[in-house]
Amino acid sequence: MALRRPMVAGNWKMNGSAQLAQELFKKFAAKLQNDSAEVVLCPPTIYLESVRQLLEDNKQTLDGALVRMGAQNVSQHDFGAYTGEISGQMLKDSGCRYVIIGHSERRRMYGETSNIVAEKFAAAQKHGLTPILCVGESGPAREARRTFEVIAEELDVVIEKNGTMAFDNAIIAYEPLWAVGTGKSATPEQAQEVHAFIRSRLSEVSPFIGENIRILYGGSVTPNNAADIFAQPDVDGGLIGGASLNSSEFLSLCTIAMSA
């Protein structure tokens, strides 16, 4: 077993259905009998209960596989008058182990600043959830050779608020904005370069964390490009959008990660 167990996490975004969850579990039960990668489903909140139930119902058939559940967002607050929001405790109660924090869609469309992201990271951990922290540069930032600068800034705000040791229980997802939902994935070399940068940044404060933290790549990952990306030394799997909505494609990504 590699030092870091690869992970494939499906971020359904505002897509999918209870039926998709059933389809996935049918495929998992037939094909996923292996714990060499961890599989995480992050459906819309309304389907968490269906997925939780499926996890329970399939306990026997999935024996040997690591399938877990995550949410796509969490409130930075514990409780109160925040209409439409969901707290970390509520997600924990629903059976989530993970929560995606700071996805670029939330940063861009819902005004989540790096400070809010840092607060959400803290809220997740406070309630026993493992944050999957998304970072990534825009197309223009890459063209202006500001990729490392942007990623460092996004990481540093979370580190300043939570401390480097908080990354002992966290996952990072590198999702370049220009690759999210565009069909234009980063090359394996581009992904590796940024993943190595993130790892070295964390290693400066804690070599242990640098070495052990899992860093996922996200952005137009498909069964066609995953093997080369997942094979990079600092890439520990993927955060998958579009391809997580097709049960055959998602299963094949899980299988690729298992042999990475």
Ligand SMILES: O=C(CO)COP(=O)(O)O
């Ligand atoms: O945003 C993503 C996962 O969080 C990636 O989305 P796509 O795989 O659809 O590019």
